[in-house]
Amino acid sequence: MNKVILIGRCTRDPEVRYSQGENATAVARYTLAVDRQFKRDGEQSADFINCIAFGKRGEFAEKYLRKGTKIAVVGRIQTGSYTNKDGQKVYTTDVIVDEHEFVESKAASQNNGSGSTPVSTDGFTNIPDGIDEQLPFN
Structure with a gap:
């Protein structure tokens, strides 16, 4: 079985081209930045996955x-290769998109997580001091 599910942010606006012929088909290419769950010192904190949607x-x-839109992608991994203009063989790995959908609101996407409610590094929302009586739990 070849199935992949990713959640990440678009690193740039998609590059879209249309195939030639009577029934032109859209081919969109974009890169998804997917956060790594664990990272070591000196390593990047995200993987950059090439996606193709037809x-x-x-x-x-x-x-x-x-750019910056957070989406979920369901698809399959496809590998390939070609010879570049210098005669070197280049290997490719892409996700062929079967489904993609938004995973946050448009307003949250526009803020890119810089909304008025601060979030700590552990993923929990910080609650300001002195509002205990306003919370529905203790």
Whole structure:
């Protein structure tokens, strides 16, 4: 079985091209920055995954996805290779998108996590001191 599920942010606006011919098909390419669960000192904290969406999914990407948009992607991994202009063989790994959808609101996406409610590094919202009586729990 070849199935991958990713949640991350678009690193740039999708690059969309249309195939030639009578029934032109959208082909959208974008890169998803997916946070790593664990990281070692000196290592990057995210992986950058190339995604390709065809047809209606490509049109959706062109219309709605922008740099910083947080989405969930379901698809399959596809590997390939080609010879570049210098004669070197280049290997590729892409996710062919079967589904993608938003995982946060448009307002949250525009703020990119810089909203008025601070979040600590452990993923929990910081609650200001002195509002204990306003909380529905203790």
